[in-house]
Amino acid sequence: MTKLTTALLIASVIYAPPVWAEGEMLVSLKSMTPETALTVARAALADCREKGYQVAVAVVDRSGVLQILIRDRYAGAHTPETARRKAWTAVSFRTDTQAMAEETQAGKEASGVRFVDEAMMVGGGVMVRAAGDLVGGVGVSGAPGGTADDGCARAGIEAVQGDLDF
Numbered sequence: 001m002t003k004l005t006t007a008l009l010i011a012s013v014i015y016a017p018p019v020w021a022e023g024e025m026l027v028s029l030k031s032m033t034p035e036t037a038l039t040v041a042r043a044a045l046a047d048c049r050e051k052g053y054q055v056a057v058a059v060v061d062r063s064g065v066l067q068i069l070i071r072d073r074y075a076g077a078h079t080p081e082t083a084r085r086k087a088w089t090a091v092s093f094r095t096d097t098q099a100m101a102e103e104t105q106a107g108k109e110a111s112g113v114r115f116v117d118e119a120m121m122v123g124g125g126v127m128v129r130a131a132g133d134l135v136g137g138v139g140v141s142g143a144p145g146g147t148a149d150d151g152c153a154r155a156g157i158e159a160v161q162g163d164l165d166f
Contacts, residue, residue, distance in 0.1 A: 029062065032128065032136045036160055037067040040128065040138050044156025045070050048143055055142030055152060058083035062134050064091045072142070079141040085118055086125030086139030086149070092118075094134065097125035098150045124149025128157055130164035 032040075037059040048055045049072065056071040056079035064087070071080050086097050093100060093113065097120060104110045104121050114121050120139075123146020128136040138156050140149040 030130050030133050030135050031061050032059070032067065032130075032164075034067060036164070037061075037136065039160050040136075040156040041068045041070045042156075043159030044138060044140055044152045045072060047155035048072070048140065048148075048152040051143070051148070051152070053143040053148065053152065055140050055149070056080040056083040057152075057156065058087045058139045059128075059156075060084070060087040060091055060137050060139075062091060062136055064088040064137070067136070075142040082120060082122075082141035083124070083139040085120035086122065086141060087137040088118055088125075088139070089120045090125035090127045090139065091134060091137040094127065096123075096127060096150070097121060097139075098123035098146060100125075101146060122146045122149075124153055126150060126153040126157060128160075128164070131166075135164065 041057045041059050044057045054072045054074040056075045058066060059068040060066055066084055069080055089097050100121050101123055104114050113119060124141055125137060125139040127134055128138060138153045140153045143149045143152060
């Protein structure tokens, strides 16, 4: 490299506007408090108990990190991990798992996502939103079928939705 080429390269780096000059350098994110996550989990568990289901309920933050996990006394041994994976899948793919169960069937365009590690394409994983922003997810496992799990998860969210939207 010649001295002129080196000088031009250095000058272009020094005097070029930074890539972030037109945009913000920081973002603000909303996240549920542990108390809110616990309220969601308890409400989902209570809804399932009323219907006679023994389940596990997992609540994750917007990144899919576990915040709360509750397993009812007779829920199957597999239910805690399944609930966590359902919640993780909902926030990771930004889609409730009930819809993903259908959209990822063999032969459909999105079927390949079923091979993503940790993904659980079974109903019962639901996103939690606050005024439209994703703040977490809830997963329920142990009710008789994904539709029943989904209903309990939604009941958990309903317990806090009014407060989240303010």
